[in-house]
Amino acid sequence: TPLERIRATWQALADSLDEHQPLIVAFVEALAQANRSLRVRDQLADCYERLRAQSAELVRETLSELPPDTARIVAAFFIAITDGLILQWRIDPARAPTVDELWAALGIALPAILGAE
Template sequence: MRADNRAALLRGARACLDERGYARTRARHVADAAGVSTAAIGYHFGTTDALLVEALMQGMEEWSAHLGDRLRSVPERPRRDRLAAVWGAVVESFHGYRGVLAASFELMARADEESEIRDRLRPTIEQARRGAALQILGIDPQHDPDRAHRAGAACYALLSGLIVQWLVDPDSVPSGTDLADGLIDTIGD
């Protein structure tokens, strides 16, 4: 039963993150969504914040896997067409993950004040950069770590900016074609 309560709390926390966001979710909300007592949060996670961070990290991992699947399905094409397809797939990957993506920015805002959160996010962001270099640009971090780091940081910056634009005004997010054209106009062909 205890393992079931832990899993129920993670599901409840995820539902609350999607519905309320990080900052507006309280222990009572999560416990009600999970169908358990608030004491179960302390038993399994110590604090509500620890539970929310765990649920958020799982949600981001789920979205990242979804994004990876979408990117792997983009066929090889000439550079401009591939960039357009890749960035289009990136934007499409946001659908169904609005709550998690928004809550991730709430958590990042807290990282400045809470070193534990910052320490947990650092390796996640570095892993995301390496993944972006490989999945978006085909640069293998094992074979060219410096180039992958630079390119992955650029991709991560674009990705983060796209998420912000999509969260604020999803109807005006640039298309994959617009992004590919903008990148090629900026860096050259």
């Protein structure tokens, strides 16, 4: 299911943080440079655009009824969540939420949010 796929992705991400630490450090350093360098900012923007496009394809594989523009926005939403989780897990792994904690919180918050509409 789409939800199982999200959880599996988060778990795989959490499990691979040590392996990808050099890439994560380079990303954080590039973010800092992007405020001072138009070239770096443009490169990061291009990387994010490619990532949104690739992720939107995965979203549409799971949720084929979504229009392409909506799939792109859903992809951007999950990229934002993933980037935030990566930073929390790298900076403060002892106090950052685990995948199980995130999943439990999502199970509580999502129905409450959707039911409030």
